[in-house]
Structure formats: structure tokens, C-alpha cells
Amino acid sequence: MVKEIEKAGFTIVQMANLIPVAKTVGSNRMVPTISIPYPLGDPSTPKEQQWKLRYHRVGIALEALETDINEQTVFKVKI
Amino acid sequence: MKKKAILYLNQFFGQIGGEELADHAPEIREGLVGPAMELNKQLGDIAEVTHTIICGDNFMGSRQEEAVETILGFLADKEFDIFFAGPAFRAGRYGSACGHIGKAVKEKFGVQVISSMNDENPGVEMFKKEIYIFKGGASAAAMRKDVKAMADFGKKILTGEELLSAEKEGYYGGGRRHQVWLESEVPATERVVDMLLKKIHGEAFQTELPIPPSDLVPIAPAIKDLSKVKVALATTGGIVPVENPDRIQSASATRWGKYDMTGMDRLEAGAFKTIHAGFDPAAADADPNVIVPLDALRAYEKEGRIGSIHNYFYTTVGTGTTQGEAARMAREIVEDLKAAGVDVVIMTST
Numbered sequence: 001m002v003k004e005i006e007k008a009g010f011t012i013v014q015m016a017n018l019i020p021v022a023k024t025v026g027s028n029r030m031v032p033t034i035s036i037p038y039p040l041g042d043p044s045t046p047k048e049q050q051w052k053l054r055y056h057r058v059g060i061a062l063e064a065l066e067t068d069i070n071e072q073t074v075f076k077v078k079i
Numbered sequence: 080m081k082k083k084a085i086l087y088l089n090q091f092f093g094q095i096g097g098e099e100l101a102d103h104a105p106e107i108r109e110g111l112v113g114p115a116m117e118l119n120k121q122l123g124d125i126a127e128v129t130h131t132i133i134c135g136d137n138f139m140g141s142r143q144e145e146a147v148e149t150i151l152g153f154l155a156d157k158e159f160d161i162f163f164a165g166p167a168f169r170a171g172r173y174g175s176a177c178g179h180i181g182k183a184v185k186e187k188f189g190v191q192v193i194s195s196m197n198d199e200n201p202g203v204e205m206f207k208k209e210i211y212i213f214k215g216g217a218s219a220a221a222m223r224k225d226v227k228a229m230a231d232f233g234k235k236i237l238t239g240e241e242l243l244s245a246e247k248e249g250y251y252g253g254g255r256r257h258q259v260w261l262e263s264e265v266p267a268t269e270r271v272v273d274m275l276l277k278k279i280h281g282e283a284f285q286t287e288l289p290i291p292p293s294d295l296v297p298i299a300p301a302i303k304d305l306s307k308v309k310v311a312l313a314t315t316g317g318i319v320p321v322e323n324p325d326r327i328q329s330a331s332a333t334r335w336g337k338y339d340m341t342g343m344d345r346l347e348a349g350a351f352k353t354i355h356a357g358f359d360p361a362a363a364d365a366d367p368n369v370i371v372p373l374d375a376l377r378a379y380e381k382e383g384r385i386g387s388i389h390n391y392f393y394t395t396v397g398t399g400t401t402q403g404e405a406a407r408m409a410r411e412i413v414e415d416l417k418a419a420g421v422d423v424v425i426m427t428s429t
Contacts, residue, residue, distance in 0.1 A: 001315065001395075002426050003296050004409030010416060011299040015372075016428040024290070025402065028298045036429045038362035039316070041369035051375070054368065058375040058425070062384060065423050068301045 093133030103135030121230030139176035166195035166225035174202025254403035308422035311389035315397030317355030329356035335395035345374035357398035
């Protein structure tokens with residue numbers, strides 16, 4: 001889906017847990033998430049911590065949209 | 080009674096002439112021209128070729144819309160059960176023409192379309208998902224063989240015979256998956272262990288679920304200043320309003336939805352949930368923002384980091400969904416994104 005949307009000219013970032021799959025299907029900008037059932041917030045951690053993680057990783061996704069790349073790129077996250 | 084078939088040819092095989100006549104406008108003739116004779120013969124008692132359509136490759140290439148419209152017009156009052164195009168061998172323009180007209184005929188009249196092309200023909204990649212394209216020879220020397228392959232498969236379709244996999248039938252796989260019963264009746268658990276053992280021992284094995292090789296798309300340009308842009312959220316994680324109004328399937332989805340979140344700071348539990356069958360929904364049901372991070376994106380909107388958030392998010396389910404279906408849904412979503420003036424997209428996958 002990402003590929004088709006990008007093909008149409010939209011700058012797109014994929015936030016995914018299975019980065020190798022995202023790569024194989026042809027995503028160009030990728031940001032890792034923490035799991036399949038809860039990509040952006042582990043329910044066993046406090047709400048505050050979940051929020052921090054989500055806010056941080058969505059921020060990385062925004063940076064990815066702003067970044068010039070020459071090849072498929074996985075953007076690094078800190079939390 | 081015999082079924083009816085119609086064949087599409089280019090100017091060369093339609094015996095109009097060579098390259099100098101590639102601008103030849105579409106025409107339809109009753110009866111058989113060129114390869115139509117062989118096709119008619121191979122269809123035998125099952126079907127007959129009633130008409131031959133001929134169109135110059137350059138006409139189809141440069142005035143495609145007009146060409147397709149004209150040909151669909153020719154066909155509007157004809158009765159036919161199946162449509163053939165080519166074989167196109169390695170002729171790129173011809174292959175592309177067969178694909179364009181084949182796709183249009185299939186969509187408009189709901190009949191199956193069969194073509195044949197060499198694997199080097201760009202028409203294969205362009206249209207193998209739309210119509211049946213058989214693996215054909217490089218030149219017209221393969222005419223008889225390629226026409227026979229098209230005719231044999233056409234007969235199977237027309238008589239309702241069981242159709243085998245793309246590989247067994249000899250056409251390029253279109254990325255569609257079908258459930259099949261294996262004659263061997265060896266259960267999946269044993270087959271997968273066999274495959275694993277072969278893999279460990281470095282022996283050759285055949286996957287049952289081939290993934291089409293990927294081809295990359297050009298990287299879309301970076302957007303330097305997000306403070307003016309409209310951002311859309313999309314997901315394959317199956318987040319929907321709790322009543323799932325569009326009945327998006329929990330697996331092998333063929334449907335997608337877009338749902339309004341105007342004025343919402345976050346996606347509330349109880350209003351939204353996930354219908355994805357591929358994982359435990361508890362976490363996402365308790366807080367849908369872990370899959371569609373509206374709350375975090377709203378914070379960035381309030382800070383002025385991004386211009387705005389598109390009022391709708393897009394959603395489907397990514398498990399068991401074929402790449403073909405996903406691509407089709409994405410193309411439909413693209414139309415909506417364009418209409419809404421969206422600039423960039425954040426897609427979350429589970």
C-alpha cells in the first residue's frame with residue numbers, strides 16, 4: 001500500500017514492527033514500532049511512558065518525511 | 080452450441096502492414112484474419128472466433144483512450160463469451176496494447192481475457208494482474224504454440240473445467256491466492272516440517288506461498304517544512320468504529336474504510352476498536368492510539384510542527400491480504416487523498 005501511495009507522488013513514512021517485511025514490499029521511509037498488537041505503546045507500562053514513546057516515534061516519523069534519502073532507510077528511534 | 084470468441088491483433092498480424100502503418104485506426108472485421116484462423120482451429124468444437132479487431136500499435140499507444148473507446152463501441156452489440164489478444168511475443172507496444180484493451184474489455188463486459196507474451200515484454204509486468212497472460216515465445220516462430228496455449232486455457236474456462244495454479248497452467252501469476260485441496264492429503268504441519276528439514280540440509284524446496292519479487296518505487300521527495308502541510312493517518316491494523324460500518328474483513332481484506340476524527344484529540348476506546356484477526360486486540364481496543372497515533376499527532380499539530388491533520392483516517396486489515404488487493408485498495412485511497420488535498424501520509428502497520 002505504501003508503495004502505491006508513494007508511486008502516486010505522496011511522501012509517506014511507514015511505522016512498522018516487521019521492518020524486514022516493510023523493506024521487502026518496498027517501503028522507502030520506515031520507523032520501527034515496538035510490537036504487532038501495540039505498535040506505539042506497551043500496555044504493561046504506565047500511560048505516561050506509553051505517551052512518551054508514541055510522541056517520540058511519531059516525531060521520528062515526521063523527521064523521516066523531512067529527510068532526503070537515496071535508498072530505503074530505517075530511521076533510528078531513541079525510546 | 081459453440082461459444083463465441085473475439086480476437087485483438089495489431090496492424091502487422093492483422094495483415095494491414097508494418098511499422099509504416101502503425102497509426103492504423105481500430106477496425107473490426109467479421110470472421111478470421113491472420114492468427115484468428117489458428118485460434119479458431121484450436122478452439123475446435125468449444126468456440127468459434129466470430130470477429131477480428133485490428134488496431135495499429137502506435138494508434139493504441141498515442142491515442143489510447145480513443146482507441147479503447149472505439150473498440151468498446153465495436154463490441155457493444157456483439158455477443159461473445161471470451162476475448163483474446165495477441166500473442167504479442169516480445170513486441171512491447173503490442174503487448175501493452177493487448178493489456179490495455181484486454182483490461183478494458185474485461186472491466187466493461189465481464190468476460191475473461193487471455194493473451195500471451197514473452198517474459199521480456201513490458202506488457203507482462205503491466206497487466207499480469209489484470210488479465211491472463213501466457214508465457215509465450217520471443218518471436219512469431221512460436222505462433223502456433225502460443226495460440227494453442229491461449230486456446231486450451233480458453234476452452235477450460237468456457238467449459239468450466241478446474242483451473243490449476245498459474246505455474247501449472249503456464250501463465251504469469253497475477254498475485255491472487257486460491258485455496259486448493261492437495262491430492263496427496265499430507266497435512267500442512269507435515270509439509271512445513273519437510274520444507275524446514277530440507278532448508279536446514281541445504282536442499283531445494285518449493286514454497287507453497289510464493290511472494291512476488293519486489294520492485295521499488297522512486298523515493299518521494301522530502302518535505303522540508305511540515306508546518307504548512309496536511310498529514311493523513313492510515314493503517315493496516317484494522318482500527319474501525321466499534322460497529323465496523325463498512326464490514327471490513329478481519330483477514331484477507333478486500334475493503335477499506337475512512338473514518339472521521341474531526342475535533343477528536345485521540346481515538347477513544349469504546350468508539351474505536353481493532354478487527355484485525357492477526358493479533359490479540361486487547362491493547363488496541365483499550366487504546367486505539369497505539370495503532371493510529373492521533374493523540375501524538377494532535378500534539379504536533381498544536382505545537383505548529385505540522386500544518387493540519389486530515390479529518391479522516393484510512394484503514395484496512397493487513398493479514399492474509401494479497402499484494403494485489405492491497406495495491407488496488409491503495410490506489411483507491413490515493414484518489415481520496417488527492418481530492419482531500421493531503422500532502423504526506425503516515426502509515427502504521429501491525
